Amino acid sequence: MRLPGLTGLVLIGFMSIAAPAHAQDLEPRRWSQLPTGINFVGVGLAYSKGDIFLDPVLQIEDANVELVSAGVSYIRTFGLFGRSARFDVNVPYAEGDWRGLLQGEPSSVGRQGLGDPRFRLSVLLYGGPARDRREFAETPASDTVVGFGLSVVAPLGEYIDDKLLNIGQNRWIIRPQLGITHTRGKWTGELTGSIYYFTDNDSFFQGTTLENEPLYAVQGHLIYTFRPGLWASLSTAYGDGGEPTISGVPRDAETKNWLSAISVGLPISRSQGIRMSYIWSRTQVPTGADLDTLALSYSRMF
Secondary structure, three states, rough: OOOOOHHHHHHOOOOOOOOOOOOOOOOOOOOOOOOOOOEEEEEEEEEOOOOEEEEEEEEEEEEEEEEEEEEEEEEEEEEEEOOEEEEEEEEEEEEEEEEEEEEEEEEEEEEEEOOOOOOEEEEEEEEOEEOOHHHHHHOOOOOOEEEEEEEEEEOOOOOOOOOOOOOOOOOOOOEEEEEEEEEEEEEEEEEEEEEEEEEEEOOOOHHHOOEEOEEEEEEEEEEEEEEEEEEEEEEEEEEOOOOEEEEEEEEOOOEEEEEEEEEEEOOOOOOOEEEEOOOOOOOOOOEEEEEEEEEEEEEEEE
């Protein structure tokens, strides 16, 4: 297996910093096989625009958002008990403008600042033995891979406790993941299931406490590799759950989101690559968001 094009496997996914409501994402090739001892750094930019649908009790109508998101990431690959593993760090920054009618009057609000950073540890449990660069280049890749990951979002982003709309979420999000990929020729199918567990936000809007039930999500990707580093994918995902409770009062506002995306990875050199994505998200319930996102990211391997 050749090393050129490995950077195209690990470019930044942006839905987690573009969606203002939660951290649901859509990331192809997250279970790709990589040699150990590799470092990646990446930067990215995304522009999101869409409509926001809030609980009628808030008396906000015709709400929409424009959000510019940027991020930096670092990935380190290594061996863990003889299996291929990687550790990801993603630190986002976002600047958004929300507009709508508040009690029938035009209103707008802007927010900017660091988002909540994400940390992720993943390991290939089946089909991904730990191999250094030389072994990786000389050994055929496994056709089928099964991986487990644990992602943690830390409450370190910009948050104002007396405001409803914020860049950060002021709570931890813990997300176990299980994924499987199968490759046949130039085609790869990938399926990932996740559960999002939320800690309480004790400083929610107007001094209330926000609790959420777990959110269950599944995403699938069909990927075609033209040559090392050059690939395209069609992706879809669905999230269901996350029913909120505010200061002990259940709210009828569960999450039901459908996401779809088209992504293309392009090699620049043996150690550099870019990725372009168009992502659209549509809520399936009266509350949530309908967003369209354009994303561009760059990564370098060393």
